[in-house]
Amino acid sequence: MCLTLVLLALLVLLLLAVVPKTRSSQNPFSEDVKRPPAPLVTDKEARKKVLKQGVTPSHTTFAMHALLVDHYLQGAFYPRGGSSEIAFHTIPVIQRAGGAVLTRATVQSILLDSAGKACGVSVKKGQELVKIYCPVVISSAGLFNTYEHLLPESVRCLPGVKQQLGMVRPGLGMFSVFICLRGTKEDLGLQSTNYYVYFDTDMDKAMERYVSMPREKAPEHIPLLFIASPSSKDPTWEERFPDRSTLIALLPMAFEWFEEWQEEPQGKRSTGYETLKNSFVEASMSVIMKLFPQLEGKVESVTGGSPLTNQFFLASPRGATYGADHDLGRLHPHVMASMRAKSPIPNLYLTGQDIFTCGLMGALQGALLCSSAILKRNLYSDLKVLGSRVQAQRKKK
Numbered sequence: 001m002c003l004t005l006v007l008l009a010l011l012v013l014l015l016l017a018v019v020p021k022t023r024s025s026q027n028p029f030s031e032d033v034k035r036p037p038a039p040l041v042t043d044k045e046a047r048k049k050v051l052k053q054g055v056t057p058s059h060t061t062f063a064m065h066a067l068l069v070d071h072y073l074q075g076a077f078y079p080r081g082g083s084s085e086i087a088f089h090t091i092p093v094i095q096r097a098g099g100a101v102l103t104r105a106t107v108q109s110i111l112l113d114s115a116g117k118a119c120g121v122s123v124k125k126g127q128e129l130v131k132i133y134c135p136v137v138i139s140s141a142g143l144f145n146t147y148e149h150l151l152p153e154s155v156r157c158l159p160g161v162k163q164q165l166g167m168v169r170p171g172l173g174m175f176s177v178f179i180c181l182r183g184t185k186e187d188l189g190l191q192s193t194n195y196y197v198y199f200d201t202d203m204d205k206a207m208e209r210y211v212s213m214p215r216e217k218a219p220e221h222i223p224l225l226f227i228a229s230p231s232s233k234d235p236t237w238e239e240r241f242p243d244r245s246t247l248i249a250l251l252p253m254a255f256e257w258f259e260e261w262q263e264e265p266q267g268k269r270s271t272g273y274e275t276l277k278n279s280f281v282e283a284s285m286s287v288i289m290k291l292f293p294q295l296e297g298k299v300e301s302v303t304g305g306s307p308l309t310n311q312f313f314l315a316s317p318r319g320a321t322y323g324a325d326h327d328l329g330r331l332h333p334h335v336m337a338s339m340r341a342k343s344p345i346p347n348l349y350l351t352g353q354d355i356f357t358c359g360l361m362g363a364l365q366g367a368l369l370c371s372s373a374i375l376k377r378n379l380y381s382d383l384k385v386l387g388s389r390v391q392a393q394r395k396k397k
């Protein structure tokens with residue numbers, strides 16, 4: 001998912017150009033042509049649990065837990081064709097609206113005018129820095145990246161910015177184990193479901209003990225493994241990759257265990273880093289092979305991804321899986337009310353998981369809130385109208 005700040009800035013520039021200069025703008029969902037060309041989700045049978053919050057029981061709220069359980073009870077979903085389909089279907093919508101999508105275009109900083117208002121972004125193009133000016137900048141890079149790295153230093157200490165940063169901290173990092181297998185899901189008996197494997201009944205204690213352990217001992221005390229087979233959830237998989245399947249395992253990880261290697265180049269880190277990574281991969285694989293003994297002899301390759309991998313590929317501060325931590329502090333009504341799309345810097349808006357909650361659904365809600373704030377229009381009402389129209393059209397057919 002590499003929709004960068006630049007793309008969003010360009011999109012908003014365009015949206016603003018077509019929005020009448022009244023207090024409220026027109027309904028952006030009024031034209032069906034602006035909707036993605038095809039539904040992204042699989043049919044009901046294939047819907048499975050995909051949303052997780054990454055916080056232990058005593059640190060989360062009842063409301064958050066209820067939201068997740070409800071999500072699961074309704075049946076979660078998996079994008080047909082994998083998560084890259086989300087970008088694939090979103091890009092034409094941006095382009096149709098006159099926007100442009102740039103990849104490998106790291107935003108170096110947010111530009112401010114003499115009045116301290118956001119007026120564009122400075123983007124890295126190879127070794128060059130290119131300045132792009134626009135009336136509104138939207139950052140989907142997360143609260144920490146935006147405030148701590150993209151704003152000029154003088155603005156980082158504005159009281160509004162400091163106050164928001166003081167309310168949250170990066171969430172838990174995860175270690176990923178990517179497993180390629182020979183055989184179809186039927187051959188291997190893989191289900192399109194998620195497995196949460198707990199090794200203790202007291203998750204709070206087990207997690208506390210685990211993260212305070214020396215890193216060499218930690219692989220023997222993994223408190224929880226999340227295991228899923230993405231290939232089994234995707235109805236298009238078999239025609240694209242015949243006779244192959246995948247499994248992924250995620251396990252909680254302390255960033256500190258890997259921190260000493262963060263300055264080393266990705267893919268060329270010292271042997272100590274690889275040894276530590278391998279110890280978590282091996283510990284996970286031994287559990288997986290016990291749970292799925294039928295996979296013996298079918299494993300083609302296994303790759304581990306540490307919090308530093310997340311940091312490199314996802315630009316996630318301290319390798320956090322779900323952005324700012326979803327702990328009790330973050331979910332306090334005062335904090336929730338303070339984390340708004342409208343930032344303390346005029347013309348700078350935040351979107352994505354850090355202004356609502358994590359996961360695809362959380363990030364999408366963040367985008368709706370952000371767009372509503374910019375367009376000064378309740379897009380939830382517009383969506384409701386669109387939903388009714390789509391339902392009515394379906395009934396007619």
Ligand SMILES: Cc1cc2nc3c(=O)[nH]c(=O)nc-3n(C[C@H](O)[C@H](O)[C@H](O)COP(=O)(O)OP(=O)(O)OC[C@H]3O[C@@H](n4cnc5c(N)ncnc54)[C@H](O)[C@@H]3O)c2cc1C
Nearest residue numbers: 001002004050106107140141315321352353358359360363
């Ligand atoms: C391993 C893993 C598994 C997950 N599984 C699920 C799941 O099953 N279901 C689910 O709902 N959620 C899942 N999530 C969480 C989900 O991916 C996030 O909650 C969601 O992607 C957040 O969306 P976002 O747009 O807010 O941020 P992101 O998706 O993190 O997007 C932010 C983007 O900003 C870019 N960026 C940062 N800095 C800059 C810069 N300076 N210049 C340009 N671009 C920049 C980043 O490269 C990134 O592409 C998972 C996350 C991980 C890491």
